[in-house]
Amino acid sequence: xxxxxxxxxxxxxxxxxxxKNKTPFPPLGTLYAAALMRKNGFEVSLFDTNLxxxxxxxxxxxxxxxxxxxxxxxDGFNYLTKMCLTNMREACFEMIELGxxxxxxxxxxxxxxxxxxxxxxxxxxxxILQGEGEISLLELTKALETKQNIDDLEGIxxxxxxxxxxxxxxxxLQQLDDLPxxxxxxxxxxxxxxxxxxxxxxFTLNIATTRGCPYKCNWCAKPIYGxxxxxxxxDYIVNEIQFLKENFGVTRFWMCDDIFGLKPNxxxxxxxxxxxxxxxxxxxxxxxxxxxLKEDTIDCLAESGLEEVWVGAESASQKILDAMDKGTTVxxxxxxxxxxxxxxxxxxFFLQFGYLTENQEDIAQTIAMxxxxxxxxxxxxxxxxxxxxxFYDKVKDDLxxxxxxxxxxxxxxxxxxxxxxxxxxxxxxxxHKEFRKQQGFHNLKQLLSNPTSCTVAHLKSILKLGxxxxxxxxxxxxxxxxxxxx
Numbered sequence: 001x002x003x004x005x006x007x008x009x010x011x012x013x014x015x016x017x018x019x020k021n022k023t024p025f026p027p028l029g030t031l032y033a034a035a036l037m038r039k040n041g042f043e044v045s046l047f048d049t050n051l052x053x054x055x056x057x058x059x060x061x062x063x064x065x066x067x068x069x070x071x072x073x074x075d076g077f078n079y080l081t082k083m084c085l086t087n088m089r090e091a092c093f094e095m096i097e098l099g100x101x102x103x104x105x106x107x108x109x110x111x112x113x114x115x116x117x118x119x120x121x122x123x124x125x126x127x128i129l130q131g132e133g134e135i136s137l138l139e140l141t142k143a144l145e146t147k148q149n150i151d152d153l154e155g156i157x158x159x160x161x162x163x164x165x166x167x168x169x170x171x172x173l174q175q176l177d178d179l180p181x182x183x184x185x186x187x188x189x190x191x192x193x194x195x196x197x198x199x200x201x202x203f204t205l206n207i208a209t210t211r212g213c214p215y216k217c218n219w220c221a222k223p224i225y226g227x228x229x230x231x232x233x234x235d236y237i238v239n240e241i242q243f244l245k246e247n248f249g250v251t252r253f254w255m256c257d258d259i260f261g262l263k264p265n266x267x268x269x270x271x272x273x274x275x276x277x278x279x280x281x282x283x284x285x286x287x288x289x290x291x292x293l294k295e296d297t298i299d300c301l302a303e304s305g306l307e308e309v310w311v312g313a314e315s316a317s318q319k320i321l322d323a324m325d326k327g328t329t330v331x332x333x334x335x336x337x338x339x340x341x342x343x344x345x346x347x348x349f350f351l352q353f354g355y356l357t358e359n360q361e362d363i364a365q366t367i368a369m370x371x372x373x374x375x376x377x378x379x380x381x382x383x384x385x386x387x388x389x390x391f392y393d394k395v396k397d398d399l400x401x402x403x404x405x406x407x408x409x410x411x412x413x414x415x416x417x418x419x420x421x422x423x424x425x426x427x428x429x430x431x432h433k434e435f436r437k438q439q440g441f442h443n444l445k446q447l448l449s450n451p452t453s454c455t456v457a458h459l460k461s462i463l464k465l466g467x468x469x470x471x472x473x474x475x476x477x478x479x480x481x482x483x484x485x486x
Contacts, residue, residue: 001041002068009092013053017409022199025206027075031182046186055094062102070099074110076224084112109133114223115387128157213258221386234270253283260285271304284308289336308346316369317362348377423482430475440465
């Protein structure tokens, strides 16, 4: 069988905000595809771009290995790839060019190439895999190896007779356990561990227990796994955890699902399987506040090792949540946060500013909620139009000069919102300062009431009040000016 060099087009170093965190994750989606192809007899290797700053290094590997195929298969479980950052797009174009220079058949699978397949084919890609790509990749390469006709092969886009042919999309996989475990052996794990050591956090690997999301938030694109929701069995995931613990000593995990534990009784079964295998782990997840309030979900999560949950709070304005088709209530945000804190689980909020019709009252409500509930962390974005969403359709006429961010800290308003980009950039920093200020005052109160309970981290946050209090005050003045367009 032929040789396949797998790669992907996300470079942490080309995204300074993410690189600064020093918490990179291996390209999980790429590893799934590589494992399936290896199982079917292909020779596979990996050029992992995550820790690099330029595509140029791939050329040496192309010279040495002389692969028949270069498969640029992005990690669809990394939300950053869904943002279609232009730094990564340009890097991918350069990789395509180098692949063709060294006589590879170049195959690309990514959110961006699914949305903009014409651009990628124009740059030289031979085939684009649209959506979930493993089975399409396997069928395509087998057909190419045996010189079979590919006109009816599902899930591919290619040039035929000087025109671009877009074949029928493929249905998503339903039986995820049919896939072999990801090809973790292809990863230079020591390099990842060295970067994580700089972050001060325990080394953590990423696992996906599901694919897809059945909810219909109208700003969230699903170009890879769609609106269907399919899950690995708890047995499959516990076996993977056992493998990663035995081979790499890892016991902390980022469950990178869009929503963890949606399938009824999955969390309960997962807890039981971990106990049967005597596996003690810690992990963190993304979830929804309404889902967390079901039955004994939070109790089972806590007992299975959950240390932190990121919830898509988005806004404390019910008007905005309803406009987003979020399907949750502000009351549920409060209830879930209080229950999680009671079980000593850290709570983090994703917040989104700038959605259509948002005004000062909506913004003030969100800031007030953060100060009242005091989550352990927050992540702030502005509304970002992604192709294929209702939100994109509403604002697409505004996307003339710029339709994508350069990197994840770009923060440019790509459409005509209530305020200009500079306002939202300042708002993001202001909310972070108000959040840290509130934490500092809380820790100061704890110190005064119970000095022995105060940690070094608490003391640091108290000392930083000297910066956050005056800085947040000045930001309030600047925001007022920016609000009125000054």
